[in-house]
Amino acid sequence: MxxxxxxxxxxxxxxxxxxxxxxxxxxxxxxxxxxxxxxxxxxxxxxxxxxxxxxxxxxxxxxxxxxxxxxxxxxxxxxxxxxxxxxxxxxxxxxxxxxxxxxxxxxxxxxxxxxxxxxxxxxxxxxxxxxxxxxxxxxxxxxxxxxxxxxxxxxxxVLDEIQKQRSAREVDLAIRNGFSVSHDLDRRLQGTTSLFPAVHTMHAQESSVTLEEVDNAESLVKNLEKIELPTQLVAVLADPLLQKLLLLRPDAEGSSRISNWLMACLGDVASGDAESDIFLDMLEVIHDYAVATKTLPPLLLTFFAQFLGVWDGSSKRDIVLETLSYAPVVRFQELYQILQVLEHSMLDNTPSSQLSLLGFYTLLLRRWTITMEAAESLDALTAATVPNLIGYVNQLTLTLTQTSPAVGTSLAILDFYEAAATLYSKPKLIEHTDITIPPPLLVYLLYFNPSLAVVSRLCGVLATYKRAWEAVMSPAVSRGLARCERDQINAFNGFLMDLCNCLWRGRAFSAADPNAQGCRIAQPAQAALGSYLSAADRDLSLAAAFGLSHSPLLCLQSISLVRELEGAEAGAIRTRHAGPVTEASLGQLANRGGVVLSWQEYRSGVLEYLEGKGLPGIPDLMYNTMKKLMRARQH
Incomplete structure (x- = not known):
């Protein structure tokens, strides 16, 4: 065969x-x-x-x-x-x-x-x-x-068990996404002795319809006004169908009943009449409610303000913080009272607790951005609340640079400011929200970070902020500059001037230009650094040491670009650049039969090379700050 x-x-x-x-x-x-x-x-x-x-x-x-x-x-x-x-x-x-x-x-x-x-x-x-x-x-x-x-x-x-679990998940998913009452609350509370109720309607009238009778969307819509509210309305925290009913037919008395039940439960825990573990299990149900509805109603926010006072600060921390991140946009003084209790419970003088808190603020700001962008109209409330929150977190980020000076911490800090920059990039939101910049000291600490990823992301954040400033000062935004914003413009322009002096102009730490702050490095310190550098390399000045060619973070990318250009012309050139590249060395290279490359082409090429390597922050900032680069990109 x-x-x-x-x-x-x-x-x-x-x-x-x-x-x-x-x-x-x-x-x-x-x-x-x-x-x-x-x-x-x-x-x-x-x-x-x-x-x-x-x-x-x-x-x-x-x-x-x-x-x-x-x-x-x-x-x-x-x-x-x-x-x-x-x-x-x-x-x-x-x-x-x-x-x-x-x-x-x-x-x-x-x-x-x-x-x-x-x-x-x-x-x-x-x-x-x-x-x-x-x-x-x-x-x-x-x-x-x-x-x-x-x-x-x-x-x-095993296959019988897998099929059983899959079937149970499908049924549970059908209940949560569908229009049927969920009766599995006791199982979800992991067998605790809690009296947390499920949906059950008693004393219904003949002319009314109970929620238990509803089994599809058509039935819910048809009987919306006739449906009798369940005996225990607090079941709304766990039952998707009851959640839909109260969203479509709000009830002030029902909200009061829910609040009274929760406060009574919290009082039992605080007085010692109930175990805290039971309440933490119930907290998971509240978390599921917030995730399902994407909101944390005022009555639950009030409840959380009381709960945080008896919380140990560590038990189910992730669930607590994610639930609280659905808090609505309220006046900052009202929110501040809750934040104080939260921080008092959480912070234990360790960087990990501070990082968890920062992660919460980042998530809160992202959710606020989504909520405000989806809102039909925005009032003056956000103009004060969002800037106040960012200003409040500014202190935490500065503290973290001292307690945990690690690359991971810097990246977490940038997560927060990227969330802020995203909010300021929305035309609808910038119309109602004042700009609050990061602290100047924080910007310089991040810029001199040993990680190129940190510096790239920082520059990307500043580029987005710059576009937000330009939008506020343009006719497209009608509100004009607020007083607090005017006080920040000079500091922000100082960031841009100092970073451009380091990266592009070869004038690092110069304070001679308008708005330049010399990266806030005192003159005696600059003199000491200059003397040290001259002893180490007589051909390199402190002013040029942080440019594209000599910067410890960028020198590899810069010379790699030149090596690629030389590789493309390997048969046509007689010599290669030894590096690092300067304007004078490029002229000498061309005279000796090397790659013909102008200083401007080289620097623009480095920016394009960084973009190609997934590091767009520095190019984004340069293209949005340097006028010659702006005009070159437009052409």
Missing amino acids: SSPGGQAASKVPAKRRKTGIKSTVEKTTSTLYNEGALPDELARLVDLLTVRNFLDQASLGAIVRNLYPSGKVGDEVVLRFLGALGHGQLKPSLPLQALFLRWLVMVYHLLENPAVLSQAYGVLFNLLDTAAIRPQLCHLLALVTRRKHVRPFRIQA
Whole structure:
């Protein structure tokens, strides 16, 4: 059968063959049994077995049973058999697949690369739901994993359990996303003795409709005004259908009932009449409510203000902070009272607690941005609340630079200011929200960070802030500059001037330009740094040490650009640049037969190179600050 004639005959239906194929099969199996299959013959026979053809199952089975390799079995043969497993019209029959698996078990110790089966573990495991080949799969998996507990009956038990859990999840998902009352609250509270109620309506009138009777959207809409409120309205925290009802038909008395129930529960915990663990379990339900509705109503915000006073600051911290991040945009004084209690409970003089708090503020600001952008109209409330929050967090970020001066901390700080920059980039929001910039000291500390990712993201944030300032001062925004914004413009322009002096102008720490602050480094310190640098490298000045070519963060990217340009002209140049690049060295390079590159082309090329490497912050800031670069990009 490994001969071309035999393979051709397998592709012809039995009724159309001129001669029988039985003798050929018998000869092939006899040869295989006595002599074994050489690698080329083995490959052809595997192709014959795994591709649909007109051979009968008995002939194919006989070939597999006598398929003895005469040497090592390569990966291609193994993969061909593995690829033939599973369901499908073009797949071999399941009894034949079982023989394939038995063959793989038989030749396991002859495989050139046994690891090929380990790499296919996921494929083999996902086939375990096919009962016809499960015993052979278990045998092979036992060899692959070396685990004796892989047995058919145990795999079957696991598959029954998986299906059960999947079915339970589907039912739960249908309840939460659908229009049916959820009756599984006791299970979700993990068997606690809490009296947290489920939806149940008592004393309903004949003319009314209970929520338990609603089972679809049409029924809810049709009976919206007739639906009797459940006896325990606090069940709204766990039941999606009741949540929909109260959103569509708000009820002031119902809100008061919910608030009274929660406060009574909190009072029991505070007085010691109830265990705090029970309340923490209930907190998960409140968290699910906030996530489902994307809101934290005022009554729950009031409840949280009381809860934080008895919270230990660490139990289920992530759930507490995520729930509180759905707080509405309220007056900052009202929010500040809650933040004070939160910080008093959380902060324990460790950077980890401070970072958790910063992560909460970042999430809160992002949610506020989404909420305000989706609102039909915005009032003057946001003009004070958002800037006050950012100004408040400014102190925390400065503290973190001292308590945890690590790259990870810097990235977390930038997460917050990127959230602020995103808010200021929205035309609708900048119309109502005053700009608050990061503290000047923080900007300089981040700029001189040892991570290029930090510096790039910082520059990207400042570029977004600059566009926000330009928008506020343009006719497109009608509100004009607020007094607090006018006080910040000079400081912000100082950031830009100092960073451009370092990166682009070769005048690092200069205070001679308008608004320049010399990165707030005192003159005696500059003199000491200059003397140190001159002793280390007489050709390098302090003013040029932080440019594209010499900066410790950018020198590799800069010279890499030059190396790529030289590589593209390898046959046409006689010399290469030794680096670092200066305006004078580029002229000398061209005279000696090197790459012809102007100073402006080189610097623009470095910006493009950084963009290509996923570091767009510095180019974004330069293109939005340097007038010559602005005009060049426009053309």
